[in-house]
Every structure is written in structure tokens, then in C-alpha cells.
Amino acid sequence: MNRIEQQFSKRLSNGEKLFIPYIMAGDGGLDVLGERLALLEEFGASAIEIGIPFSDPVADGPTIQKAGIRALQVGTTLRDVLDELKEVRPMISIPLIMMTYMNPIMAYGIEKFVSKCKLAGIDGCIIPDLPIEEEGMIVDQLEGAGIELIRLVTMTTPKDRIQKIAQKGRGFLYTVTVKGITGVRNEFNGDLSAFLKGVKESSSIPVLAGFGVSTPEQVKKLSRDCDGVVVGSKIVELFKEEKVSEIKHLIHSIKGTEIMK
Numbered sequence: 001m002n003r004i005e006q007q008f009s010k011r012l013s014n015g016e017k018l019f020i021p022y023i024m025a026g027d028g029g030l031d032v033l034g035e036r037l038a039l040l041e042e043f044g045a046s047a048i049e050i051g052i053p054f055s056d057p058v059a060d061g062p063t064i065q066k067a068g069i070r071a072l073q074v075g076t077t078l079r080d081v082l083d084e085l086k087e088v089r090p091m092i093s094i095p096l097i098m099m100t101y102m103n104p105i106m107a108y109g110i111e112k113f114v115s116k117c118k119l120a121g122i123d124g125c126i127i128p129d130l131p132i133e134e135e136g137m138i139v140d141q142l143e144g145a146g147i148e149l150i151r152l153v154t155m156t157t158p159k160d161r162i163q164k165i166a167q168k169g170r171g172f173l174y175t176v177t178v179k180g181i182t183g184v185r186n187e188f189n190g191d192l193s194a195f196l197k198g199v200k201e202s203s204s205i206p207v208l209a210g211f212g213v214s215t216p217e218q219v220k221k222l223s224r225d226c227d228g229v230v231v232g233s234k235i236v237e238l239f240k241e242e243k244v245s246e247i248k249h250l251i252h253s254i255k256g257t258e259i260m261k
């Protein structure tokens with residue numbers, strides 16, 4: 001069992017739900033990365049998803065695109081992020097999950113990427129433009145380094161494919177709750193609750209819901225049908241506006257969700 005599975009099963013068996021905040025590495029400068037990770041851990045995050053700035057982030061909405069542009073403008077590179085993570089990792093004990101596209105990984109070199117992730121203490125990778133049919137190009141190397149490839153399913157994924165992906169899944173299954181890109185939303189499709197319950201039935205690993213989640217109410221509602229949530233754009237926005245206490249409030253809203261079942 002790697003750190004993700006270990007720590008998540010501990011929390012879940014205590015009756016807790018999971019909350020994974022996303023941050024863009026290099027937004028605000030790489031100097032703040034370590035303090036932000038430490039703060040998120042202190043606020044109760046179950047793990048942290050770290051985005052790598054990239055010029056063509058096809059799954060990202062405006063908030064994360066802009067955060068990526070800010071990070072690129074101050075010169076952030078994948079190499080710098082990995083070096084910085086290696087320095088700050090000893091301060092953090094929760095799992096760290098890298099979120100990047102295939103192109104920056106290939107430009108950097110798959111082998112070098114995997115070994116540097118291992119040195120930086122990365123526990124999982126989300127690569128949204130890597131379908132299961134293509135994952136052979138990297139999955140064995142990641143697994144060999146003790147890093148889980150986190151697979152995604154969406155509301156348009158056919159049922160048999162969800163099952164196939166869930167069976168292969170490691171760490172947790174990322175369930176995309178919207179038909180579209182990342183970003184804060186006011187409403188979700190009415191069938192979402194049934195969809196999440198269906199994915200949960202297909203999966204023996206934890207199921208987390210992400211995309212469009214930004215309010216304590218949404219956090220509570222969605223986590224009733226699965227094991228927890230991922231929140232990206234809202235966290236990015238709150239860090240930018242220096243509204244740190246709101247981040248704390250949002251993460252704390254996951255607490256007590258099991259009582260509402």
C-alpha cells in the first residue's frame with residue numbers, strides 16, 4: 001500500500017471524508033509553495049494536488065489557466081517545481097499528487113520525470129490527457145517508483161468503461177462531475193448523485209468528486225454520495241486574494257459530513 005491508500009483508508013475508517021485541495025505550483029512564486037502546502041495540511045487536507053503550469057492546459061478553465069500563466073510569467077518550470085518539492089517535502093506528511101499533462105512530461109523525459117518525482121516524495125500523478133489505452137508508456141515506471149497513476153472517469157464515460165477504469169484504479173478514482181472544464185459552478189447536473197453512487201459501486205478504491213466544487217454546501221452534498229471532493233479553482237482564487245481563513249473554512253466543511261448521511 002502506498003501513502004495515498006494507507007492514509008485515505010485510515011481517515012475513511014475513522015468515519016472521515018476526504019478533501020483534496022489543488023494549487024498551481026509557481027503561482028505567487030515558488031517560494032510560497034512550501035508554506036501553502038504546510039497550511040493546507042494544517043487546515044486538514046487529506047492530500048494535496050499540485051498543478052504544473054503549462055501553456056496548453058486543455059482541461060482547465062479560466063481561473064486555473066490564469067494561475068498557470070502567472071506561474072509561467074515568473075519563470076516556473078517543471079524542473080524547478082520538482083527541485084522545490086524535494087526541499088519542502090520533509091515538512092509535509094500527507095500525500096502529494098502531481099497534476100500535469102503528458103506534453104511537459106515527455107519534453108522533460110519520462111524516466112527523469114518519474115525518478116525526480118520519487119525523489120520529491122510524490123505519491124500520485126493525475127495526467128488528464130492520458131487515456132488508459134495509452135498509459136503503458138508510463139504506468140509501469142510510476143508504479144515501480146511507488147507512485148500511483150490516478151485515473152479519471154467522467155459523466156460521459158460509458159458504464160463498461162467506468163468499470164474497466166475502476167478495476168485498474170489505484171490510490172483513488174477521480175470522478176469529474178461536469179461535462180466541461182475546471183472552474184467554479186453554481187449548479188450540477190441533476191443526475192450527479194445517482195452517477196456518483198454508480199461509480200462508487202463499481203470501485204473498490206475511494207471515489208472523489210471534482211470539478212466545479214466551491215462552496216461548503218456543495219462539499220457536503222457531493223461527499224454524501226462518494227468518499228470526498230477535490231477543489232481547485234476556488235482554492236487558487238482564495239490564495240490569490242489572500243483569503244486564507246476562507247480556505248480553512250472550506251476544508252473544515254468536509255467534517256461532520258458522515259453524520260448527515
Ligand SMILES: O=P(O)(O)OC[C@@H](O)[C@@H](O)c1c[nH]c2ccccc12
Pocket residue numbers: 022049051059060064099126128181182183184210211212213230231232233234
Ligand atoms: O477547479 P475545479 O473546478 O475545482 O476542478 C478541480 C481541479 O481544479 C483540479 O483537480 C484540476 C486542475 N486541472 C485539472 C485537469 C484535469 C483534472 C483535474 C484538474
